[in-house]
Each structure stands twice: as structure tokens, then as C-alpha cells.
Amino acid sequence: MKNNQINRFHSTAFWTGADTGITDVDARTYPGTAPAENDLDQKQGLALKVKNLQITMDGKENNPPLVNNVNLNLTPGRPLSLIGESGCGKSLIAQAIFHLLPAQLFAQGEIYYGNKNLLACSQTTMHGLWGREIFLFPQEPGTALNPLRRSCSQVTEIFRWVRNGTIRIGNNGGSFSLPPDCGNLWKKYFKQVGLSISDGRKYPWQLSGGMNQRLLTVMAMAEPARLIVADEPTKGLDPDTRDLTIDLLGQMVDFGKSLFVITHDVDVPRQLGGDLAVMYGGMVMESGPAAHILDAPAHPYTRALLRALPQNGLHPIPLRVNGNRFQGGCPFSPRCAEALSFCFHVEPAETMVSDKVSQEVSVEEKNEFHERIIPLHQRKQFPAHGGESARIIRCHQCC
Amino acid sequence: MEEKVPESSDATNVVRAEAVDLNWPGGLFCEPVAVLQQVNLSLYPGEMVGLSGPSGVGKSTLGDILLGLLPPTRGRVYWGESRIYRKKASRQNHPLNTLRRYYQKIFQDPASSFPPGQTTGESLREVIRYHGLEDSIQENLGAVALNPDMLKRYPCELSGGEMQRMALARVMLLKPRFIVADEPTSRLDLSVQAHIIRLIAEVARSSGCAVLLISHDRALIETVCSRCVNLSF
Numbered sequence: 345m346k347n348n349q350i351n352r353f354h355s356t357a358f359w360t361g362a363d364t365g366i367t368d369v370d371a372r373t374y375p376g377t378a379p380a381e382n383d384l385d386q387k388q389g390l391a392l393k394v395k396n397l398q399i400t401m402d403g404k405e406n407n408p409p410l411v412n413n414v415n416l417n418l419t420p421g422r423p424l425s426l427i428g429e430s431g432c433g434k435s436l437i438a439q440a441i442f443h444l445l446p447a448q449l450f451a452q453g454e455i456y457y458g459n460k461n462l463l464a465c466s467q468t469t470m471h472g473l474w475g476r477e478i479f480l481f482p483q484e485p486g487t488a489l490n491p492l493r494r495s496c497s498q499v500t501e502i503f504r505w506v507r508n509g510t511i512r513i514g515n516n517g518g519s520f521s522l523p524p525d526c527g528n529l530w531k532k533y534f535k536q537v538g539l540s541i542s543d544g545r546k547y548p549w550q551l552s553g554g555m556n557q558r559l560l561t562v563m564a565m566a567e568p569a570r571l572i573v574a575d576e577p578t579k580g581l582d583p584d585t586r587d588l589t590i591d592l593l594g595q596m597v598d599f600g601k602s603l604f605v606i607t608h609d610v611d612v613p614r615q616l617g618g619d620l621a622v623m624y625g626g627m628v629m630e631s632g633p634a635a636h637i638l639d640a641p642a643h644p645y646t647r648a649l650l651r652a653l654p655q656n657g658l659h660p661i662p663l664r665v666n667g668n669r670f671q672g673g674c675p676f677s678p679r680c681a682e683a684l685s686f687c688f689h690v691e692p693a694e695t696m697v698s699d700k701v702s703q704e705v706s707v708e709e710k711n712e713f714h715e716r717i718i719p720l721h722q723r724k725q726f727p728a729h730g731g732e733s734a735r736i737i738r739c740h741q742c743c
Numbered sequence: 744m745e746e747k748v749p750e751s752s753d754a755t756n757v758v759r760a761e762a763v764d765l766n767w768p769g770g771l772f773c774e775p776v777a778v779l780q781q782v783n784l785s786l787y788p789g790e791m792v793g794l795s796g797p798s799g800v801g802k803s804t805l806g807d808i809l810l811g812l813l814p815p816t817r818g819r820v821y822w823g824e825s826r827i828y829r830k831k832a833s834r835q836n837h838p839l840n841t842l843r844r845y846y847q848k849i850f851q852d853p854a855s856s857f858p859p860g861q862t863t864g865e866s867l868r869e870v871i872r873y874h875g876l877e878d879s880i881q882e883n884l885g886a887v888a889l890n891p892d893m894l895k896r897y898p899c900e901l902s903g904g905e906m907q908r909m910a911l912a913r914v915m916l917l918k919p920r921f922i923v924a925d926e927p928t929s930r931l932d933l934s935v936q937a938h939i940i941r942l943i944a945e946v947a948r949s950s951g952c953a954v955l956l957i958s959h960d961r962a963l964i965e966t967v968c969s970r971c972v973n974l975s976f
Binding site: 428429430431552553554555579580581582583584585586608610648649652653654655657658659660661 | 796799904935936940960
């Protein structure tokens with residue numbers, strides 16, 4: 345009898361959850377603590393609103409802000425993508441949402457998740473939200489995964505965490521026991537991302553970078569979290585796997601989860617749709633529906649970024665001249681081929697909305713937009729600097 | 744016994760792989776895997792060849808085999824007319840020793856390609872000292888549009904694009920004949936990617952070295968490469 349149990353414990357059928365003999369035991373061990381499989385999918389997302397977010401070094405006002413008055417609006421069922429170059433502060437925003445900023449950085453402003461201001465939450469409250477409500481899809485899968493644990497074990501750990509200890513990790517030769525629903529869940533998710541069951545036996549260092557990335561996707565999907573913040577989810581993936589990952593992210597949105605994607609890859613917002621914010625030098629340069637911005641970018645930085653794509657001729661943006669920070673004016677002005685004189689003196693409007701977008705917004709939003717944008721007559725005081733191609737964002741009500 | 748180069752092959756090529764196979768041995772939970780099968784590839788001076796394919800197909804592995812870093816299970820690899828991976832060859836005249844400096848690699852992660860405890864200048868000077876070369880650091884820094892002040896910085900004080908350009912400058916010190924650029928821009932953003940790729944193409948054109956550009960990005964390869972090799976499972 346004992347030998348039979350041991351053999352079954354080490355068998356593939358038991359390991360993959362197909363052995364039904366032990367499931368009754370597990371069901372008795374964990375009565376009714378695990379939510380039904382469908383509950384995970386049916387949990388709806390909540391809105392995320394970032395208002396006047398400012399991140400500074402040491403919290404001193406003299407230090408130039410790393411993130412300067414950023415406003416973002418994420419609605420459930422409509423993904424929000426944030427693109428921009430390295431060092432512009434994209435990942436800092438994600439870290440601020442999760443209270444994971446380095447100790448020397450301080451965030452000011454408001455980040456509302458539903459009705460809750462996350463910046464005002466205590467660390468204990470945030471620990472309760474991590475995984476169960478908000479999930480971070482980290483940038484480096486190689487460093488995010490535990491090299492000493494098999495990939496399947498790490499996925500089930502997520503279940504254990506979010507379901508208060510439903511899964512018991514065994515210590516007998518790396519095997520573990522799974523309640524029937526969880527055993528089916530991880531197998532289902534592995535298949536969805538193109539991983540085989542045998543990949544579940546491997547350690548992260550035995551998987552390629554793309555496979556590790558897919559393993560993280562499984563974790564994001566298996567979570568019951570309503571808000572998913574994905575930091576570079578397609579980094580280093582081949583085109584097929586990248587498309588698959590984007591499809592999976594899109595499925596999460598279809599389930600009603602809120603999705604916030606930080607990426608360098610322009611194809612991600614193009615395929616995901618939803619909204620797009622373009623960031624440079626700690627500020628949002630342009631925001632609006634992704635399709636409109638990518639088809640008709642209004643800000644010179646967005647245009648320069650799109651021109652740097654291989655399919656658009658691989659035209660590089662001029663390199664930085666004086667480090668990262670700027671002294672007043674538009675942060676992109678030192679590198680901008682279309683800069684006017686005023687660009688070097690006047691800080692740009694908080695958010696420049698694409699022309700097409702501004703026609704779609706409500707009257708109230710237009711009024712708010714009108715108050716924020718610099719009046720055109722003020723701009724005309726400065727002579728043109730960057731040539732005739734310079735383009736000015738106009739307010740549709742007065743200009 | 745040294746084998747002769749087949750007469751049909753072009754003697755001017757920089758590197759040539761003939762019928763290369765590579766198998767990974769099986770392990771406790773892994774079955775043996777045939778990674779590469781009958782791969783033939785030749786690169787000529789000054790040309791830039793793209794190598795693409797899905798994750799795990801063996802792109803980087805093929806690059807390592809061509810660079811003499813990983814012996815194939817079967818097949819032959821030539822640097823010019825010298826066959827590498829010979830079983831019976833004297834250690835002193837082995838092409839892996841005498842020609843090593845001309846066959847170089849640019850890594851995917853620029854941060855891990857420099858020792859963190861040395862300034863970048865020390866790293867570059869170490870290359871010159873080891874190979875007994877003339878000091879051409881300033882010229883090469885100019886070629887990759889880097890300020891000489893960067894030599895005083897540690898790797899952690901440089902951005903990803905600056906570090907990748909520094910890696911290119913370090914490779915150029917050795918006047919290479921063949922460079923494997925293994926996804927050199929996958930960790931860089933769009934604007935920096937355009938700079939780095941244009942720099943590598945310029946180096947290939949001006950110095951006459953062959954470049955094997957490994958990338959997932961087919962659009963990038965079609966834009967800058969004269970030929971494209973696609974690996975599939």
C-alpha cells in the first residue's frame with residue numbers, strides 16, 4: 345500500500361493532476377477555500393487614475409523631478425499603453441503604483457485605484473492588494489523567477505498566495521500536491537501560452553528568455569487580480585511569441601481586467617488598441633486613442649520616435665547633448681528638429697491631445713484642455729527656430 | 744591530419760560553416776535535442792547578414808559555433824582557410840589562438856559585457872595591453888560618437904546605448920574581420936536602436952569586416968542587411 349502511494353506520488357499522472365485518486369484527499373484537506381475556475385476570469389477590473397504624479401529624488405523641491413505632473417486615466421476593458429525611451433520615467437510610475445520605489449525616491453500626487461488612493465495606503469494594505477488586486481508583470485523574467493524552483497511550482501505558489509494557502513508544496517523530491525481545480529488551471533494556462541506540461545518540470549534557467557516571459561504571462565493570467573501592470577511584456581520575444589503574448593494580454597482585457605502596459609514596442613499599442621500615452625523626460629507629451637496617435641502623431645517627439653522604426657527608414661533621433669535633465673521649456677527641445685524658440689523657454693502643456701482626439705472629447709474636457717494649453721498668441725511672440733515644418737498644437741475652440 | 748578546403752568553396756570568405764550539426768545531450772528530465780542540422784553558411788568581407796528565427800531555434804548557438812566558442816557535434820567551420828575545431832592540431836599554431844582577436848562578439852546585454860569594478864577606460868586599455876596593440880581608443884571613440892570623458896566612468900554610470908557603443912568601440916580596437924552582433928538592440932529603445940544599427944553597418948562598410956546580425960526583428964534585418972538567413976525548427 346505504501347509502495348503504491350509512493351509510486352503514484354512520483355508518477356507523471358499524479359504530477360500533472362490527472363491522477364484522480366488523490367484529489368478526494370486534497371478536497372477534504374482544503375474544503376471550499378479555492379474559488380471556482382470561472383471566478384478568476386469573471387472578476388472585473390477597476391479604474392486606475394494617476395493625478396499630478398511627481399517623483400523626485402530625496403523629496404527635495406530643488407531636485408529636478410524624474411516624473412513631472414503625470415496624469416493618466418485607465419478604464420476597465422480599455423488598455424492603456426505607455427511608450428517612451430529608456431530613462432523617461434515609465435517604470436517609476438509602475439513602481440509608484442506598487443509602492444516599490446527605491447528608498448531615495450519620493451512620490452507626490454494621487455494614484456486612485458477605484459476609490460482608493462494607493463499613495464496614501466500603508467505598506468500593510470499594499471501587501472493585501474499585491475497579487476489579489478494588482479499584479480506587476482516585471483521587466484526581467486530571468487531575475488523575477490526563482491532559479492531554484494521548477495516553473496510549475498512557481499505558478500502554483502501564486503495560487504497559494506492569493507488563495508491563502510490552498511496549495512501545499514511538498515518536499516518529497518520536488519513533487520507537490522495540487523487540488524484538482526488548480527491542477528487543471530495551470531495546465532490550461534500553460535497550453536494557452538504554448539508551453540508544454542513537461543516545461544513545468546524545468547527550472548527557469550532551463551527555459552529560454554521567451555519561455556520565461558510566457559511563464560510570467562501564465563502567472564498574470566492565473567492571478568485573480570483586476571489590475572495588471574505589464575512592464576515590457578514583449579521584450580526579447582520573437583515575432584510569433586510576441587503576437588501570442590499580445591493576444592493573451594488582449595484576452596485579459598476582454599475578461600474585463602484593467603491593463604496598463606509599459607513598453608518600447610510600438611506594435612504593442614497598435615495591436616492592443618485602447619489608449620496610448622507618449623512620455624519623454626518625465627512628462628507625458630501626448631495621449632489619446634492609440635490608433636489616432638500612431639496614425640497622426642501630433643507631437644514632434646512621437647513623430648521622431650515613429651521615424652526611428654526600421655520600416656520607416658531607421659532615422660535616429662539626435663543624441664542627448666547635456667545629460668538627462670533639462671532647464672525649463674520642453675524636455676525634448678534640445679533634440680527636436682522642429683523646435684521653436686518658445687520651446688526652450690515655455691514648459692509644454694500638461695497633455696497634448698492629438699487633433700483627432702480633441703474632436704472626440706466632451707465639452708467639459710475641451711474646456712479643461714483649453715485652460716491647460718498655451719494660447720497660440722503667446723507662442724507667436726517667439727520667432728520660428730526650427731524651420732517651416734514646425735507644427736503647433738491648436739486648441740479647437742479659439743485658435 | 745589537416746583537411747583541405749573544398750575546391751568549390753570561395754576562398755575569400757571570412758567564415759564558413761559546412762554541414763554543421765549540434766545536439767544537446769539528454770539529462771535527468773531532458774531528452775537529447777538536435778538543435779542544428781546540416782547548417783551551411785558563408786560570410787564575405789564587408790557584408791552584413793541577418794540571422795532570424797523563433798526563440799530557442801539556435802541562433803545564438805550558431806553564432807557561438809562560428810566564433811569558435813562552442814564545438815559542433817558534426818561538421819566543419821573555417822576561419823578564412825583555416826579549419827577550427829580540429830582534434831589534432833598543435834596548440835601554438837591553432838587558429839583559435841592565432842586568429843581569435845579578429846572574430847568578436849557584441850552581446851545582447853551591454854551591462855553584463857563590461858566588468859562592473861573597472862572603468863570603461865580600464866576595460867579598453869586591458870584589451871590593448873593583452874594583444875599588444877597601438878592605442879587607438881580616441882579614434883574609435885570618435886567613430887562611435889562617444890565623449891572621451893566616458894572612459895572615466897564605471898559601466899553602471901552609462902546608459903544602455905552608451906554602453907553598447909562602448910562595446911562596439913572595444914571590438915573595433917581589435918580590427919575584427921567578423922563580428923557576431925547577438926541582438927545588440929533588443930534591450931535598447933527605438934531611437935538608440937537606430938543609432939547602434941547604423942553604427943554597426945558603418946563599421947562593416949568602412950572596415951570591411953563581416954557582420955552576422957542576430958535579431959527577431961525581420962523589418963530591421965530587411966532594412967540593413969544584404970542577406971537574411973532564417974532558422975526554423
